[in-house]
Amino acid sequence: MFFLDEELPLGVQDSEEIKKVAVVGTGNIAWHLVRALSHSGIEITYVISRSMNRAEALAEYVSAIPLDDPGKVVDQPDLYLLCVSDDALPMVQATYAGKGSLVVHTSGSNGIDVLDQAGNETGVLYPLQTFSKGVEMTYDHIPFLVEGSDKYTTFRLKHLAERISQQVECIDSQQRRTIHVAAVFACNFNNHLSVIADKLLREAGLDFDLLRPLVEQTLSKLMTITPLEAQTGPALRNDQATIEKHLDALGNNPEEQELYRLLSNNILRYRKKKYE
Amino acid sequence: MFFLDEELPLGVQDSEEIKKVAVVGTGNIAWHLVRALSHSGIEITYVISRSMNRAEALAEYVSAIPLDDPGKVVDQPDLYLLCVSDDALPMVQATYAGKGSLVVHTSGSNGIDVLDQAGNETGVLYPLQTFSKGVEMTYDHIPFLVEGSDKYTTFRLKHLAERISQQVECIDSQQRRTIHVAAVFACNFNNHLSVIADKLLREAGLDFDLLRPLVEQTLSKLMTITPLEAQTGPALRNDQATIEKHLDALGNNPEEQELYRLLSNNILRYRKKKYE
Numbered sequence: 001m002f003f004l005d006e007e008l009p010l011g012v013q014d015s016e017e018i019k020k021v022a023v024v025g026t027g028n029i030a031w032h033l034v035r036a037l038s039h040s041g042i043e044i045t046y047v048i049s050r051s052m053n054r055a056e057a058l059a060e061y062v063s064a065i066p067l068d069d070p071g072k073v074v075d076q077p078d079l080y081l082l083c084v085s086d087d088a089l090p091m092v093q094a095t096y097a098g099k100g101s102l103v104v105h106t107s108g109s110n111g112i113d114v115l116d117q118a119g120n121e122t123g124v125l126y127p128l129q130t131f132s133k134g135v136e137m138t139y140d141h142i143p144f145l146v147e148g149s150d151k152y153t154t155f156r157l158k159h160l161a162e163r164i165s166q167q168v169e170c171i172d173s174q175q176r177r178t179i180h181v182a183a184v185f186a187c188n189f190n191n192h193l194s195v196i197a198d199k200l201l202r203e204a205g206l207d208f209d210l211l212r213p214l215v216e217q218t219l220s221k222l223m224t225i226t227p228l229e230a231q232t233g234p235a236l237r238n239d240q241a242t243i244e245k246h247l248d249a250l251g252n253n254p255e256e257q258e259l260y261r262l263l264s265n266n267i268l269r270y271r272k273k274k275y276e
Numbered sequence: 277m278f279f280l281d282e283e284l285p286l287g288v289q290d291s292e293e294i295k296k297v298a299v300v301g302t303g304n305i306a307w308h309l310v311r312a313l314s315h316s317g318i319e320i321t322y323v324i325s326r327s328m329n330r331a332e333a334l335a336e337y338v339s340a341i342p343l344d345d346p347g348k349v350v351d352q353p354d355l356y357l358l359c360v361s362d363d364a365l366p367m368v369q370a371t372y373a374g375k376g377s378l379v380v381h382t383s384g385s386n387g388i389d390v391l392d393q394a395g396n397e398t399g400v401l402y403p404l405q406t407f408s409k410g411v412e413m414t415y416d417h418i419p420f421l422v423e424g425s426d427k428y429t430t431f432r433l434k435h436l437a438e439r440i441s442q443q444v445e446c447i448d449s450q451q452r453r454t455i456h457v458a459a460v461f462a463c464n465f466n467n468h469l470s471v472i473a474d475k476l477l478r479e480a481g482l483d484f485d486l487l488r489p490l491v492e493q494t495l496s497k498l499m500t501i502t503p504l505e506a507q508t509g510p511a512l513r514n515d516q517a518t519i520e521k522h523l524d525a526l527g528n529n530p531e532e533q534e535l536y537r538l539l540s541n542n543i544l545r546y547r548k549k550k551y552e
Contacts, residue, residue, distance in 0.1 A: 023446060084519055092390060106379050109510070109518045128486060130493055131506055137493075143486050169486070178480040179487075181348075181522045183537075185475035185486050187494040188509030189539045193466045195503040195546060197458035204454040210419050210445070210498060217406055219495035219499075220464040223488060227471040232406055233464025242362055242385045246457045255542055260457075262538060263465045266531055 018078045018102070018160045024070070024092060025083035026054040028131040029106050033083060036127075036139040037207065038062045040163040045077050069096055072259040077101050079160075080118075086110060089258035102153060108180035111173035112147050123148040123157045126176060127165075130187060139164050145171040145179065157255075196256055203252075228270070235267035292428075294354045294378070294436045298322035300346070301359035302330040304407040309359060312403075312415040313336045316439040328501075333387065344489050346371055353377055355436075356394075357401065362386060367370060369394040378429060384456035387449035399433045400422040402452060403441075415440050421455065448534050468476050472532055497510040504546070511543035 021042055023030050026049045034044055038061075047059035054080040056068035067073065070080075082105040084092045089105055094117040096103045103118035104125050115122035124147040127139075129229045144161035146168060148154030154170055171179065194215065199207040221230040234242040243264055250257040280542065297318055299306050302325045310320055314337075322336035324343045331342035343349065346356075351517030358381040360368045365386055370393040372379045379394035380401050390396035400423040403415075420437035422444060430446055437444040470491065474484040497506040510518040519540055526533040 002535050006475075008386075035467070082363075086515060098476055100429045109521055115539070120468060129490055130497070132497075141489055143489060152538050167489075175480050175482060177521065177525050179482060181525050182473035182476045182534070183487060183490055184509055184522060185476070185532075186471045186491050188511065188543075189504055190466050190469045191494055191498065192511075192539060192543050192546075193469070194460045194498055195507060196542075197462035199546075200454055200458045204450060205449075206453050206455060208503065211459060213417055213419060213443075214405055214459055214463050215466075215495060218467055219492065221408075222467070222470055222491060227467055227474045229483065230467050231464070232467070233460055235464065235468075238342070239362060242297070245385055245453065246460060249453050249457050255374060255545065256461075259538055259542060260460070260465075262535055263468060266535060267464075269531065270468075270475075 007164035012101075016156055018042060018156055019078040020045045020075070021079045021081050022048060022070075022073065022077040022101075023058075023081050023083060024048045025085075026051070026058045026101045027083060027085070029127070030058060031133045032056060032131045032137070032139075033081065033106065033125075033127070034062055034064075035136075036164045037081075039139070042163065043210060045075055045246070046073060048073075067213075070099075073099075076217055079104060082106065090116055102156070104157065108145075108183065109173075110174060111177070112149060115149075115172070121149055121153050123153050124173070124176065126171075127155055128179065128183065140166050143167045143169060145169050145176055147172055147176065196259070200250075200253070200256070231267065231270075233267070235264035238268060238271070279295060292432055292435075294432055295319060296351070297355045297357050298324060298346075298349065298353040298370075298377075299334075299340075299359060300324045301361075302327070302334045302363070303492045304409045305360060305403070306334060306359035307380065307409045308407045308413070308415075309401075309403070310334060310338055310340075311412075312440045313357075315415070318371050318436070318439065321351055322349060324349075346375075349375075349438060355360065355380055358382065365390055370387040378432070380433065384421075384459070387453070388425060389449065391425075397425055397429050399429050400449070400452065401433055402447075404455065404459065416442050419443045419445060421445050421452055423448055423452065472535070476526075476529070476532070507543070507546075509543070510542035514544060514545055514547070 003035055021037055021044055023034055023044055038044055044062040044064040045054045046067055047064045048070055049055035052068040059066035079102045080096050086107050089110055093115045096118045102121045103115055106125055108126050112124050126145040128143040142165050144165045146157040146161050148157050158168055247257055250260055261275040284497055296315055297320055299310055299320055314320055320338040320340040322343055323331045325331035328344040335342035355378045356372050362383050367389045373392045378397045379391055380399040382401055384402050388400050402421040404419040416478045418441050420441045422433040422437050424433050434444055473487055477484055523533055526536055
């Protein structure tokens with residue numbers, strides 16, 4: 001993590017400020033960033049999508065101009081904010097070549113170098129959160145990870161993100177990739193374990209509701225202590241009798257049995273390191 | 277899940293009520309159940325432990341008599357509540373044989389049959405929660421899973437648990453074992469994934485604090501929708517490009533790489549089932 005505060009002026013000149021943003025894409029991230037930017041006083045001038053219907057639906061909220069072709073942009077924005085899928089990103093960025101605006105993507109897993117044809121000044125503005133379209137939320141405590149192709153661009157993006165959130169960090173592409181992998185473990189995989197729990201309970205005629213208080217408590221512990229301190233369970237205690245009972249209970253679910261074994265071994269490995 | 281409400285009288289006779297409880301053990305569960313029972317107006321008459329010091333420390337809170345030997349019990353309790361480790365349970369239960377009181381264990385992973393030598397009337401009172409000694413909490417929304425060796429005992433235990441919590445379920449040993457396995461997935465393994473995330477971030481000079489808002493949002497989604505509905509991420513989208521990038525990023529952590537692969541495959545398997 002590197003901080004620019006000492007290297008650059010504390011304030012931002014009026015001429016450097018990003019004021020007009022064209023949002024490209026209409027998915028979950030676009031839905032939320034349009035709201036977050038607009039609430040912060042940034043003008044969304046265009047919403048651009050292959051689908052005019054989707055562009056119109058999102059543009060309406062902020063009185064932006066909907067477009068189905070970036071070639072139709074008349075009033076040059078300060079920033080093109082690419083909120084498209086990772087698959088579409090390499091192709092989409094190329095269409096913004098030579099337009100003279102800052103081009104920024106919002107992907108956690110892509111480096112800044114994916115914008116290699118988008119122009120000289122490029123960047124990344126990555127909100128580290130799981131978004132669902134249509135669910136309003138507040139943005140001021142979401143970590144925004146920013147990166148610019150040069151210090152000046154990083155500075156401008158940091159300033160922009162600080163209008164939305166109190167937690168803005170300058171993070172390079174390699175660090176962002178690590179954060180993205182860590183997020184998959186702590187969020188996507190974490191949720192999938194509840195999917196497995198839900199399935200096991202259903203098979204026994206039981207309801208996931210039974211586990212909600214426990215899941216809630218597990219989370220709330222994580223808000224105050226480190227994950228390692230919060231760890232409990234048979235694997236941490238190296239309670240082989242219970243582990244064997246559980247593996248036996250998973251006899252009809254060989255994939256989950258294998259996951260149980262691997263996760264238990266992994267917990268034991270961390271335990272050993274901790275006590276070494 | 278079976279409910280006894282229709283088979284038994286709604287109220288409980290004064291003579292059937294469990295009023296005096298002797299708690300055996302001084303660990304996390306004992307620490308909390310002593311408080312939960314005492315707050316509900318149940319009299320804890322004895323706290324029994326191999327260690328007189330530990331028995332004294334816990335007994336003091338509820339003005340119970342500390343003992344290091346069950347043979348010294350004078351005033352027969354209605355219930356011996358065994359709050360000992362799974363390892364110790366088979367041996368400990370045998371020492372309560374022929375004492376004429378109800379003998380109940382509090383273990384999620386043990387069947388009621390582990391109490392085979394403890395007497396005719398036995399049962400299980402399992403609070404489905406993760407407890408830390410010394411951290412006060414409220415008990416009225418913790419699911420209490422009860423099982424008795426006969427309907428009458430189940431009824432008495434259900435009545436006792438309902439003094440502590442609003443969520444009491446009659447659950448047999450096999451169902452309880454499934455719930456315990458599911459809880460390991462949704463809580464212990466779930467927490468371990470945050471341990472892994474924490475480790476990956478540290479290795480890159482980053483802090484787990486970055487992920488806390490995301491972890492919080494991930495679990496708060498689970499409080500209102502099903503785990504399957506809440507699932508997101510590269511594996512669910514079958515985004516092989518991102519999965520490959522992540523596996524590459526985990527090159528120095530082969531065990532975590534293997535876990536990543538297995539969890540992603542498992543998510544894909546559930547996805548296929550969902551769409552079939």
